[in-house]
Amino acid sequence: MIQGIFETHINVSDVEVSARFYERLPGVTLLHQDTQRKSRFYWIGEPGTSMLGIRENYPSPLVQRQHFAFTTGVEQLYTAAAQLAELGITAQNFHGNSVEQAGELIVFPFMPAVSIYFTDPDGHSLELIAMLPHKAQPEQPLMTWDAWEALQQQG
Known part of the structure; x- marks a missing residue:
């Protein structure tokens, strides 16, 4: 349904x-x-x-911070931080750290997916998220994209 x-x-x-x-x-x-x-x-x-x-x-003048994610492709995330910076928008990883390179982004192994965060003028949390083409590994902790790629090469 x-x-x-x-x-x-x-x-x-x-x-x-x-x-x-x-x-x-x-x-x-x-x-x-x-x-x-x-x-x-x-x-x-x-x-x-x-x-x-x-x-x-x-429905009121009070703006409550919201969060939503835009779907994107893995290839687009490699350049997303730079594209956002060109627009004057700071990109962050899941931990709130500013990112300049895709390898600093955080992977959610339970999906698996990788994402980048930024905010709009009202502070709404926006996310670009891409599903990764690997098997989900829910036993793994959150990790950087570089660490995830290294783990995939090992196994």
Whole structure:
């Protein structure tokens, strides 16, 4: 019955500021703008597969920090930190450490997946996550991508 998550909406303090942020991200395309409700809707990735909505002061002027992850490919994560830096966005790993190289990113062996984190103007936690083509290893602790790759070469 449920096949995935199609749509996510977040409350923002200033729709224009947030729109400028999201509209710079590769793979984010403006779908619709509702000026009366101070909201915008974006296709994420392939149009028709996933949508993000931002709305100013809805349901209240209080903005509670949210977290969501964008799907990406393994190849894109190799250059994601540099691309974000070009946009003036600091990339971090799961532990909150600033990253400049993909090898510093953290792998979640129980999936397995690797990801990079950044924040929007309201402090919402955004993630780019890529599934890795290896067998899940839930017995392994979180580790850097470099350590994960070394482990895969051993076994």
